[in-house]
Amino acid sequence: MPQTPSEDPGHPGPLRRLSLAELRRRTSMKWRTYPPDVLPLWVAEMDVPLAAPVVRAITEAVACGDTGYPAGTEYASALSGFARERWGWDGIAVERTTIVPDVMLGVVEVLKLVTRAGDPVVVNCPVYPPFYPFVSHMDRRVVEAPLGPDLRIDPVALEAAFRRAAAGGGRPAFLLCSPHNPTGTVHSAEELAGVAALAARYGVRVVADEIHAPLVTRDTAFVPYLSVPGAADGLSLMSASKAWNLAGIKAALAVAGPAAAEDLARMPEEVGHGPSHVGVLAHTAALREGGGWLDALLADVDDNRRLLAALLAEQLPAVRYRPAAGTFLAWLDCRPLGLGDNPAEVFLARGRVALSPGPDFGTGGAGHVRLNLATSPEVLTEAVRRMAAAVA
Secondary structure: OOOOOOOOOOOOOHHHOOOHHHHOOOOOHHHHOOOOOOEEOOOOOOOOOOOHHHHHHHHHHHHOOOOOOOOOOHHHHHHHHHHHHHHOOOOOOHHHEEEEOOHHHHHHHHHHHHOOOOOEEEEOOOOOOOHHHHHHHOOOEEEEOOOOOOOOOOHHHHHHHHHHHHHOOOOOEEEEEOOOOOOOOOOOHHHHHHHHHHHHHHOOEEEEEOOOOOOEOOOOOOOOHHHOOOOOOOEEEEOOOOOOOOOOOOOEEEEEOHHHHHHHHOOOHHHHHOOOHHHHHHHHHHHHHOHHHHHHHHHHHHHHHHHHHHHHHHHOOOOEEOOOOEOOEEEEEOHHHOOOOOHHHHHHHHHOEEOEEHHHHOOOOOOEEEEEOOOOHHHHHHHHHHHHHHOO
């Protein structure tokens, strides 16, 4: 059975344990979308072995044939304990949670509870690309509220967007990304309280995608949206999938603030059939027993932030990068390179490095790329070398 770094302090961290050859044996989207000569640093999969508690949970379930339908509230209890320990927040009441297939499908189901067809949904762009099609495919319309130049929530832009959203009547919502993808920004308690105050003023319901919540540096406070004053009618989607690399075994939780409990209670019962039972077991084990592995991962990601900054300063000094406190993603401003709206095309064609194209993230994404830091220092170093060679 593999050991976590916390069980074996002398072992390398999760991002330093797998070779490129081992990783290329994987058959997931990250490793099969592009030819073998491409370094894939795009989609949010991590180059890590699974945490030992997760491996145990999955192996034991398969060994005894425990592969039926999900049941119970153990996942919610585990998340509640994790929130209490990590964020000092005792606000997850198990009775105000429900299991959903994954965070984005949970977002859709929650938005159906608090909005109607044709209603506006505000987003802070540039933002996680699936926000756009998921909202539009459920017959809602996206209203953009661009981030400020500091890549933080701009209260003036947000209020203007709320005002536009409320002007047409209906039931507007705000789909908050916290921590923010792609910038890695970790919103402060003051910023989130400001969001809640604006939402109350304009009658906007807040739905928070907090999938990256565990992926915050230990010296930065993650603030759950539902913990701030005025957020009692908000709803949140949380999961262990990003922090423990469990996207392929789906499970997530919708969490309601006290004033949104009746909304969540209207969630159709069949939505709870979508999550994987094995996924629920794996996510529960991660939240309850995977803290040491997570700490080692966070240290590795932080090392890679520093490494990326140094590599860019040396080899691509025109690229602007602000190391952030959240996620394992890096948002690179490549506009000074003069590569057009989609520099990812150039880095792929000339450098054989796959990055997420900035334009996919909405307004403010042109000229940018998103780079996945959750890889080994060796792969990251080679990727930047190739990127530099591509524009030499």
